Amino acid sequence: MAVDSRHIPPHSLEAERSVLGALLLDSNAYSKLSDIGLEVVDFYREAHAKIFEAVQDLVSRAEPVDLITLTTSLKNRNTYEQVGGSSYLSGLFEDSYSSAHIVHYSKIVKEKAILRRMISTAHELVDKAHGGVENIEEYLDLAEKAIFEVTDSKLRQSFASIKQILVENITMLESLSSNKTNITGLPTGYRDLDEKTSGLHPGNLIIIAGRPAMGKTSFVLNIAERAALRHKASVAVFSLEMAKEELGMRLLSGVAKIDASRLKTGRLGDHDWKNLTRAAGQLSSSKLFIDDTPALTVLEMRSRCRRLVSDHGLNLIIVDYLQLMRGNSKGMKGQDSREREISEISRSLKALAKELRVPVIALSQLNRGVESRPDKRPMLSDLRESGAIEQDADIVAFVYRDEVYNKETEDPGVAEIIMAKHRAGSTGTVRLKWQAEYTAFDDLEEGYRMPTGMGAGAESYQGSKGGSSLPEAFPPAGPMGGKKGGLDLPDF
Missing domain, CATH: 3.40.50.300 (P-loop containing nucleotide triphosphate hydrolases)
Incomplete structure (x- = not known):
C-alpha cells in the first residue's frame, strides 16, 4: 500500500548527508555551524544523529574529524555498525566534493527540524484539547508558550565581523552629521x-x-x-x-x-x-x-x-x-x-x-x-x-x-x-x-525652562518595518563619501 507523503515528517536526507560529508572532508567546517545552532536532535535519520554526535565529541576534545577518528569514536560508543559501518561512512566522504555549502545545507536540516517540532507541538495541543480543558486561559497560555519555544529555536546569529560593524557605524555617523x-x-x-x-x-x-x-x-x-x-x-x-x-x-x-x-x-x-x-x-x-x-x-x-x-x-x-x-x-x-x-x-x-x-x-x-x-x-x-x-x-x-x-x-x-x-x-x-x-x-x-544639557544617543532610529517620517536610518551616501562611509574597506 502506498504511503501518504503528507504524513511523512519534513526532512531532507540529502542535506543531512551533505552536512556530514562536509565535516569529514574539512575538519574546520564545524566552526561554520555555530550561527546555525545545529543539534543532534535536528537530524531525522537516527544514524545521522549518532554520527553528528560523534563529530561533536571529537570537536569537544580538540581532535581532528576524519574517517579514521570518526570510526574510532563510533566503535568506542558501540554505534559503528548501527550507522552503517565502513561502507556508509565512506559513501558520505566520497559523495562530498566541497565543504563550501555546509552552512546552506545545515540551514535546511535545521528548518526541517523546526517544522517537525511544530507538528509535534501541534499534535500535543490537539490531544490536550480533545482530552478536556478546564481553564481555557491556561490552555491558550500553554499553547503560545509551546509554540514560542519552537520558534525560539530558529536560526541564530552570534558574531558579526568588525567590517560589518564599522560599515554600520560609519553610515550611521553620516546620517548624524547630515541631521x-x-x-x-x-x-x-x-x-x-x-x-x-x-x-x-x-x-x-x-x-x-x-x-x-x-x-x-x-x-x-x-x-x-x-x-x-x-x-x-x-x-x-x-x-x-x-x-x-x-x-x-x-x-x-x-x-x-x-x-x-x-x-x-x-x-x-x-x-x-x-x-x-x-x-x-x-x-x-x-x-x-x-x-x-x-x-x-x-x-x-x-x-x-x-x-x-x-x-x-x-x-x-x-x-x-x-x-x-x-x-x-x-x-x-x-x-x-x-x-x-x-x-x-x-x-x-x-x-x-x-x-x-x-x-x-x-x-x-x-x-x-x-x-x-x-x-x-x-x-x-x-x-x-x-x-x-x-x-x-x-x-x-x-x-x-x-x-x-x-x-x-x-x-x-x-x-x-x-x-x-x-x-x-x-x-x-x-x-x-x-x-x-x-x-x-x-x-x-x-x-x-530649566537647562537640561545636550542629549546623548548614538543610534539612528528605525522601527520594525515602520515606514514614517522619522530620522533616516542608513542613507546610501553622505558628506563623507560613498556607501561605505568614505572608508576604503576591502571586500572579503
Missing part, C-alpha cells in the same frame, strides 16, 4: 526631553514612574499621540488599567483642546464639535493601536506585537503599567515570588525591545516611602517590588508635580520629569507645563 537636530531616535515631542535623550532609541526599555495623580498615563499618551500624529509612527499601547474608551476620550481631549470634564458630559458648543471632528479625523488616520486586555503576559504581548509588525510596522510600545502584567511562570506566591515575577516581566520587556528593535515605555508604580519624606521627589530606591526594574531599564524617569503635595507651591501647573537613570547620557530634570483641563503636558515657555 540638523540632535534627535537620533523617535522624538517624544517635548523639546527639552528630546534634547536630553536624543529621542527614544530601538532596543531601549524606558521606565516612567510616579505616585498616583502625577499624570503618568497622560504623559505617555501624549508621547504616543505626538509620535503617531507628528512623525507617522506606528504605536502600540497596552492599557492594563484603563479601558480603551477612556483612553480614546483622553486622546480626543488633548488633540482637540477640549476640557476633559465637558467632553465627559457631552456639553459641547459648535466650536468644540468642529475641533472634535478635526481631532477624530487626525487620530483615525494615524497608526495608533490600543489593547486594553487585562493581566497580559509578556508572551501574549510579544505575539500581538509581532502581528502588528507584520500588518502595520511598529515604532513604539507603551505598557500601562508593569505591575499589572502577569509573569509566564505558574504557581508563584508570596512577596519574594512577586518580586521574582516582576523581575521576569522587566527582563522580558527588555528582551522584547531588543527583539523587535523598538523602544518600550513601561509605567511603574512607586512604593509609599515617598510620602514619608519632606522632599517628595522620587528616587530610584522608590521603585516598587523589584530592583531588577532599575537594572534592566536604559532610562528611568519620574513624573513629579509639586502642587499635588504642596498647594502653596511656587510652581503651579509645572511638572518635573526627573531623569534618575540614563544609560547612554546624563541625568537631570526637564520641566514641562501641566494642563489639567486636558490632562496633558506641553513645553514650557522659554523663561520657565
Whole structure:
C-alpha cells in the first residue's frame, strides 16, 4: 500500500548527508555551524544523529574529524555498525566534493527540524484539547508558550565581523552629521526631553514612574499621540488599567483642546464639535493601536506585537503599567515570588525591545516611602517590588508635580520629569507645563525652562518595518563619501 507523503515528517536526507560529508572532508567546517545552532536532535535519520554526535565529541576534545577518528569514536560508543559501518561512512566522504555549502545545507536540516517540532507541538495541543480543558486561559497560555519555544529555536546569529560593524557605524555617523537636530531616535515631542535623550532609541526599555495623580498615563499618551500624529509612527499601547474608551476620550481631549470634564458630559458648543471632528479625523488616520486586555503576559504581548509588525510596522510600545502584567511562570506566591515575577516581566520587556528593535515605555508604580519624606521627589530606591526594574531599564524617569503635595507651591501647573537613570547620557530634570483641563503636558515657555544639557544617543532610529517620517536610518551616501562611509574597506 502506498504511503501518504503528507504524513511523512519534513526532512531532507540529502542535506543531512551533505552536512556530514562536509565535516569529514574539512575538519574546520564545524566552526561554520555555530550561527546555525545545529543539534543532534535536528537530524531525522537516527544514524545521522549518532554520527553528528560523534563529530561533536571529537570537536569537544580538540581532535581532528576524519574517517579514521570518526570510526574510532563510533566503535568506542558501540554505534559503528548501527550507522552503517565502513561502507556508509565512506559513501558520505566520497559523495562530498566541497565543504563550501555546509552552512546552506545545515540551514535546511535545521528548518526541517523546526517544522517537525511544530507538528509535534501541534499534535500535543490537539490531544490536550480533545482530552478536556478546564481553564481555557491556561490552555491558550500553554499553547503560545509551546509554540514560542519552537520558534525560539530558529536560526541564530552570534558574531558579526568588525567590517560589518564599522560599515554600520560609519553610515550611521553620516546620517548624524547630515541631521540638523540632535534627535537620533523617535522624538517624544517635548523639546527639552528630546534634547536630553536624543529621542527614544530601538532596543531601549524606558521606565516612567510616579505616585498616583502625577499624570503618568497622560504623559505617555501624549508621547504616543505626538509620535503617531507628528512623525507617522506606528504605536502600540497596552492599557492594563484603563479601558480603551477612556483612553480614546483622553486622546480626543488633548488633540482637540477640549476640557476633559465637558467632553465627559457631552456639553459641547459648535466650536468644540468642529475641533472634535478635526481631532477624530487626525487620530483615525494615524497608526495608533490600543489593547486594553487585562493581566497580559509578556508572551501574549510579544505575539500581538509581532502581528502588528507584520500588518502595520511598529515604532513604539507603551505598557500601562508593569505591575499589572502577569509573569509566564505558574504557581508563584508570596512577596519574594512577586518580586521574582516582576523581575521576569522587566527582563522580558527588555528582551522584547531588543527583539523587535523598538523602544518600550513601561509605567511603574512607586512604593509609599515617598510620602514619608519632606522632599517628595522620587528616587530610584522608590521603585516598587523589584530592583531588577532599575537594572534592566536604559532610562528611568519620574513624573513629579509639586502642587499635588504642596498647594502653596511656587510652581503651579509645572511638572518635573526627573531623569534618575540614563544609560547612554546624563541625568537631570526637564520641566514641562501641566494642563489639567486636558490632562496633558506641553513645553514650557522659554523663561520657565530649566537647562537640561545636550542629549546623548548614538543610534539612528528605525522601527520594525515602520515606514514614517522619522530620522533616516542608513542613507546610501553622505558628506563623507560613498556607501561605505568614505572608508576604503576591502571586500572579503
